[in-house]
């Protein structure tokens with residue numbers, strides 16, 4: 082017999098937070114302000130989580146502890162370091178080596194896999210200035226990847242905002258969903274290594290999702306129907322130093338769109354920054370052996386903002402060429418996301434960012450693909 086998920090523990094957890102959600106955030110901001118600058122330089126105020134209980138068969142007690150820690154981190158900072166993820170430091174360094182080799186190629190070789198406005202407009206290489214955040218050019222180049230949905234496998238008719246749109250626009254969504262990734266021929270082992278890394282990230286993302294279900298007192302597989310065909314995304318990003326007179330940033334202030342964003346930074350210090358609940362920007366330095374995780378907008382919908390999709394940005398001002406490999410573990414494209422508990426008071430300061438997200442936060446259904454498509458469509462400037 083399939084047991085109906087009990088929402089009781091969820092209600093309890095979320096209600097407690099809704100009445101006093103600012104308290105842990107205030108504590109966090111005060112505590113991190115009190116740290117000495119020297120301590121902050123080598124360490125960081127961000128929490129750490131060991132996900133291994135959910136990746137490699139931990140005991141019930143270990144999983145409960147991990148889920149509690151996850152809940153705490155997601156309510157306070159919305160950013161945390163990840164241990165026990167199964168990726169060695171050697172693998173991460175190898176990724177960065179390949180990324181640096183790719184970005185060092187002559188532009189013709191990189192343009193051979195350019196992202197194209199007449200194809201799916203979202204997969205492939207973007208030269209410097211092509212990526213845009215909030216209408217400002219980002220000082221970065223990148224290769225973007227998405228899941229490759231088999232033809233006809235995604236149910237676009239479930240997307241309410243698509244019902245009134247014209248055929249051309251619908252065709253664009255279809256092209257986006259069913260597009261194919263563009264892999265460079267050089268470096269020769271790029272595709273093999275990167276695909277293997279993405280496959281590992283998919284298992285890490287699933288483990289985080291099982292931990293989330295446990296944190297809410299739900300069966301571990303509760304989110305499977307919405308996440309079992311993840312429309313994942315990934316970016317391999319190269320950042321030259323940000324010129325002092327650049328109009329934008331290396332990557333402008335934003336929240337990410339889906340669920341779990343898993344970041345492998347290179348060794349550059351002080352580039353990635355997250356906005357703490359008190360409004361202060363905090364550097365997220367790389368820590369050897371650890372990955373960084375932040376939360377996307379759909380986790381905000383499920384929890385009505387009590388798990389924080391934290392704003393972040395990159396300001397890479399030192400002279401080296403920085404690389405970062407970002408994996409987005411996301412819901413299925415046509416997944417319907419609704420708050421887990423409609424009696425929870427939404428957190429008042431969450432910015433909707435798209436009509437679909439606004440509906441989700443208000444408790445109506447929000448189809449992930451609608452939100453994603455709305456946000457991704459604003460990300461590129463094809464005129465450069």
Ligand SMILES: O=C(O)CCC(=O)C(=O)O
Pocket residue numbers: 316318332337344346353393394395405407
């Ligand atoms: O470069 C980084 O470390 C983060 C980039 C980022 O936030 C993004 O691509 O969404």
Ligand SMILES: [Fe+2]
Pocket residue numbers: 335336337342393
């Ligand atoms: Fe991001």
